[in-house]
Amino acid sequence: MLLPRSFRHLATAAVTAAVLALAGCTGSDDKPDSASGTGPSVIAPGKPGEAAQTLSAEDAAKQRTDDDSPNAADFDYARKMIQHHSQALDMTELAPKRAESTQVKRLAERIAAAQGPEIDAMKRWQKAHGRDEKAGTHDHEAMPGMATEAQLKKLRAAKGEAFDELFLTLMITHHEGAITMATDVLAQGNNIQVGEMADDVIAQQTTEISKMRDMA
Secondary structure (H helix, E strand, C coil): CCCCHHHHHHHHHHHHHHHHHHHCCCCCCCCCCCCCCCCEEECCCCCCCCEEEEEEHHHHHCCCCCCCCCCHHHHHHHHHHHHHHHHHHHHHHHHHHHHHCCCHHHHHHHHHHHHHHHHHHHHHHHHCCCCCCCCCCCCHHCCCCCHHHHHHHHHHHCCCCCHHHHHEEEEHHHHHHHHHHHHHHHCCCCHHHHHHHHHHHHHHHHHHHHHHHHHC
């Protein structure tokens, strides 16, 4: 019996979690020994009434399925990530006039250039699957990494170095939240296109987190 797409991404989720843990460390003693290709074991949950399976990371990554019909996790991810990205765009719009650092301004431009099209892609995906949601719900607190209204108000009032520092702090947290959401849908979703979008979010935003930490 073919297994859900989520099993194919459990290895990715495990590796991502390790990358995030390492990204928070500093110093030159970090060793890239994790690229051995073997990886840790992955616990693949069974269907209701069935026992979980213990798979190697390699075996989990090899799982395939012909049915990639979107499930609730896929739809939830698209809906929430549109809102998540939208807040990032709101933050980047402030940078041209309020940031002092040229690096921060360029970073904001890159974030906007990437996440704007991603929002459009997710909206097209929703429409293609009968979920043309023109107005999202305001469940920001349920999404990891979202800045609060108080934090956004402070960012809008900041200028120069104070803006740069707060922007980087908030955006790092925002990116970490997006990676958490993407990792979750890789484990729980079933649609291949959503999985590919989540993979892109993880790859791009992990790199940007590293750059922002160097700038902070």
